[in-house]
Amino acid sequence: MNSEQYVRTLEEFFQGEVTGEALFHTLAEALEDPERRYQMRVLEQLERETKELLRGEYPTAVRRYCRERVGTRDRHYAGKGPCGYAVGQSDAHLRA
Numbered sequence: 001m002n003s004e005q006y007v008r009t010l011e012e013f014f015q016g017e018v019t020g021e022a023l024f025h026t027l028a029e030a031l032e033d034p035e036r037r038y039q040m041r042v043l044e045q046l047e048r049e050t051k052e053l054l055r056g057e058y059p060t061a062v063r064r065y066c067r068e069r070v071g072t073r074d075r076h077y078a079g080k081g082p083c084g085y086a087v088g089q090s091d092a093h094l095r096a
Contacts, residue, residue, distance in 0.1 A: 003065035010058050017051035020044075 021044055028040035 003061065003068050007058075007061050007065050010054055010061055014051060014054045014058065017047045017054060021047035021051060 024040045024044035024047060028037050028044060031037045031040060
């Protein structure tokens with residue numbers, strides 16, 4: 001798997017975790033049985049924690065892909081698409 005595929009795969013996984021978290025949250029709210037509600041809360045937490053792990057890996061993967069694609073660590077690519085972000089701009093918004 002090359003870096004571009006890896007970045008796309010991380011994004012797909014991340015979106016799956018977001019969807020799963022929302023699904024299990026909604027199910028937990030709708031269920032009346034405390035045991036089933038608890039199970040859904042555990043699954044919701046698992047999705048949330050996995051999402052956070054992926055969120056931590058994503059900026060690194062994007063930078064790696066862009067360095068391979070652009071072939072430089074120079075900041076003169078800042079503002080030129082996704083690689084401009086990865087090479088020359090902050091990734092703080094991904095950690096919010």
